[in-house]
Amino acid sequence: MLHIINKATPDASLEQCLALIDPQQDAVLLVADGVLSALASYAYWPRGLAVFVLSRDIEARAINAYLAPHIQIIDDAGFVALTEQHTQSISW
Amino acid sequence: MLHIINKATPDASLEQCLALIDPQQDAVLLVADGVLSALASYAYWPRGLAVFVLSRDIEARAINAYLAPHIQIIDDAGFVALTEQHTQSISW
């Protein structure tokens, strides 16, 4: 399952998404204001979970230098690739 | 200062409002989705703070039975009266 999150915390979406995530099989993609949850200072992602952010949303907001180390930056084509790999998605 | 809150938790508005509140002098009015923060199960209001909810928002959502005991229910005229009493207001 690919979880797409577009909202900044605090927001119910994050809590609800985290409650349903399977860190072994699922991936999270942060887009729009959702990328703010990729900051190193926000440390609630379960260990082992694949967390991606969209590069243009990071660059627009100039937060590259503040990202947590395990966050993976992808471009628009990478977003498409994630949707190819995951048969299911939930946009929170 | 009258603090008017129209958003449900979790939301940054609540945190930011609580950080600025003076429980001795200020009052909080919950409107629209903000009334959900009047539920007895949400217990983060500082002791002694006057917290009001708008009756029509409570009735529309049928949450009367779930309100915390110290919450005061007012009607539209009561809302106007609060703005008369407080020279300043912030709508979060």
Added chain:
Amino acid sequence: MKYALLVNGAPLDSQAARSALYFSQALLAREHQLLRVFFYGAGVQLGNGLQISAQDENSLLGEWQALALAGNTELVLCIAAAQRRGILSATEAQRHGKPPVEMLATGFTLAGLGTLVDAALDVDRLITFQG
């Protein structure tokens, strides 16, 4: 007392315009003056005169127009915020090379942020309704 309101939330996708309407009605009932309501941000969408209310709901726009008549209240859309969201008067449309369709609802005017500043200076209370 003299009041003005600032309404920032979209009429349907937030409760801002609805809450502000009931507040305004209560203001007039208590014999306050409501000089101006300034619609900003997504709030400008209330002034779209081409909107049609579904049969099963009351017309929020119509209630605002009635309130404005009863209270002699100015209903002002921020011109920049409205333009960004595609709401133009016939004059504005023509100025941008579009057909002169009047989208502005009866009773609403377009004006700049200066009218919000003016209102804030003229009144005893300015109350904001967020989206």
Added chain:
Amino acid sequence: MKYALLVNGAPLDSQAARSALYFSQALLAREHQLLRVFFYGAGVQLGNGLQISAQDENSLLGEWQALALAGNTELVLCIAAAQRRGILSATEAQRHGKPPVEMLATGFTLAGLGTLVDAALDVDRLITFQG
């Protein structure tokens, strides 16, 4: 693969339509098919053809129209959601006793939720862009 999108967020007051546009461009670049984009909720506001883009910003609407041509993609506004938000075709306006002003942007059609259900059944992937 065959894709469809569901866009729920308002064009200016959320990033939904902008994010969905870049995703769609990347889809076509990878030679996927994008059959339909269904605009629902506040998302229908993109299809307001009377909107004017400010000079300092690109036209989001224009880019969507170009994308639809390039990808042979249907742009569909949910008819009920659009009506609630005041966006009508000339035909719909007339049916409600209003002047027959065409508000629908070129390249967009109005249809019911059934076309969203159909899209979900026809494609390999349905991706939602929230507001």
Added chain:
Amino acid sequence: MHFAFLLRHPPYSKQHAREGLEAALAAAAFGQEVSLYFMGDGVLQLLPDQKATQLAAKDTSRMLQALDMYDIENVYVDRTSLQARGIAEDALAIKCTAVDSRQIRQQLATAQQVFCF
């Protein structure tokens, strides 16, 4: 096909509750198997005796009465969300099955599409 709908918003301030239910009813009307999951503030959609007329709004709780008519039988409510709001399972306006996150996760894995409102 099995379409799952996550209904996460409280009624009335915004259109999510209403438009989520309308989408679910449409999917059922078009012959699809539909399951509903009320979670977060979405559980408030299930409270009885809502007075939508106070806000001149469409009563979404009345739309719930239509679920039967559309043969939507798989109606679930997140137990944790109810508990966090102090709402008893038997205080709801319609019959729902209370589930936990683990059950929701398992059931969503079988859905063709998951719609989130």
Added chain:
Amino acid sequence: MHFAFLLRHPPYSKQHAREGLEAALAAAAFGQEVSLYFMGDGVLQLLPDQKATQLAAKDTSRMLQALDMYDIENVYVDRTSLQARGIAEDALAIKCTAVDSRQIRQQLATAQQVFCF
């Protein structure tokens, strides 16, 4: 008259950052004393090197350069909000005075109007 603006939203997804700044600039242009308080995700408006063109958006950080021109000198940033995001006070695009909640509360008490964006 003294108008205070609380700027609480991050740039770009929504119009709050842009429309809040435009309102503040308008108040200054109309001769009012203006003070700005960046707090919560609003502090992200202050980061240098934003690339708004990535989203074909108006660069709100460039609007900040106009503050001088409008004689807006009272620009404050909430220290706690910066710390929570791991942002140093000297990493910001414009000169701001870092303050805490107590100071903000005291200063707002002197405002004629508090606008919240």
